[in-house]
Amino acid sequence: MRDPAIQAFRADVKQxxxxxxxxxxxxxxxAGQHLAKSDYVRWQKILFDKGWIVGHWPRAYGGQDWTPLQRAIFDDETSKAGAPWLTPFGVCYAGPVIYTFGSAQQKERYLPGIRSTDTWWCQGYSEPGAGSDLANIKTRAVRDGDQYVVSGQKTWTTMAQWADMMFALVRTSNDGKPQNGISFLLIDMNSPGVTVRPIISIDKCHHLNEVFLDDVRVPVENLVGVEGRGWTYAKFLLNNERLLGAEVGKSTRLLHQLRQTMADIREGGRPLTDDPHWRRRLGELRARLLALEAVCNEYLAAAEAGSTPGLEVSALKIMGSELIQGITGAMVDALAIKGLVYQTEGLEPGWQAPLVGVPGAPGMIREHLHDRATTIYGGANEIQRNILAKAVLGL
Structure with missing residues (x-):
């Protein structure tokens, strides 16, 4: 990746x-502290003004026609810099589905708000009993004239408490294979019958929700593509989601934070960075990061040559999510040497009371707890291993 143009682009993003x-x-x-919706929006509008918020989109829809490599560099460098998570539900998921499969009316209506972050989206995929097994969804959409009447429940819906719109998988038929009866529907979250209830996760934070849909009326014009073809659009979207699961930039930033934490914690009169056990553990994590980067580079080289995403996305998702868990697990083990206390008050910006233990500990513990989910969302790693086994071993 020594192309001068690519190196210049990386330097441009970093600067x-x-x-x-x-x-x-x-x-x-x-610091791992709470971000308000306004924080995400402020940063994303800065990217919008630069023309980078949807840089990976085609120019015809307001993007920059970035190559897969440019997109990866952008994600890596913004994450290393400490930028907020680029909330993907509109920019990376709904938007590409709409401009690839949607109608001209849908493109005109929804794409501008996604680019500007004036419309906030959430993802209505998982349901009770239908997580990684999405073909088992039960939420029904029954045609009634020029509307669908939608009833069911979605769960683990990230940031639904802030959302204006949801893209959802709904069942429009029970005929044939389960996948054949699934459709892709755009639902206004302000519609009568939509109820959002918070789920407080293990990190004691509110970013997940249940969404109940009770006879919600959705215009037929909000159906993306063809009725019953939603499974095709869902797979297209999930390939994007799993590729983002590599998170090389985030792992790089967290590994640097782990190294600094080890330098700050002393045991037996010397920092953990001088302890052979901890040096070996840090080295092993560094080796895994280098391996992840190598696999990403191979994937990106193939993508640059015109290859479409395949099994690589499953491998990247597994490697990236488990590496992040390895790094944050090491953080917590290091912090525990001085006593492990999860002071959630320390997650609030501006909180000035004394902290117990190492500075920054609340944010590191929160990261560890939150990242227990990385091997579950976007298709559980067990499912990804089954995909690889079936394709490679014929199982």
Missing amino acids: FCEKNLPRDIRDKVL
Whole structure:
């Protein structure tokens, strides 16, 4: 990856973040503190003004026609810089599905709001009893004239409490294979019959929700593509989601934080960075990061040559999610040497009371707890291993 143009692009992204990422937002991210919706929106509007919020989209729809490699570099460098998670539900998921499979009316109506972050989206996939097994969804959409009447429940719906729109998989038929009766529907979250209830996760934070749909009326014009073809559009979207699961930039930033934490914690009169056990553990994590980067580079080289995503996305998802868990697990083990206390008050920006233990501990513990889900969302790693086994071994 020594192409001068690519190196210049990487330097451009890095410099842009140094100059334009608001310091208060960066400080919250690096400390693992709570971000408000306004923090995400402020950063994404800065990217919008630069023309980078949807850089990976085609120019015809307001993007920059970035190559897969440019997109990966952008994701890596913004994450390393401490930028907030680029909330993907509109930019990376709904938007590409709409401009690839949607009608001209849908493109005109929804794409501008996604680009500008004026419309906030959430993902209505998982249900009770239908997580990684999405073909088992039960939420029904029954045609009634020029509307669908939607009833059911979605769960683990990230940021639904802030959402204006949901893209959802709904069952429009029970005929044939389960996948054949699934459709892709765009639902206004302000519609009568939509109820959002919070789920407080293991990190004691609110970013997940249940969404109940009770006879919600959705215009037929909000159906994306063809009725019954939603499974095709869902697979297209999930390939994007699993590729993002590699998170090389985030792992790089967390590994640097782990190294600094080890330097700050002393045991037996010396920092953990001088302890052979901890040096070996850090080295093993570094080796795994290098291996992940190598697999990503192979994938990106193939994508640059015109290859479509295949089994690589499953491998990247497994490697990336388990590496993040390895790094944050090491963080917690290191913190535990001085006593492990999860002071959730320390996650609130501006909190000034004394912290117990190492500075930054609340954010590191929160990261560890939150990242227990990385091997579950986007298709559980067990499912990804089954995909690989079936394809490679014929099982």
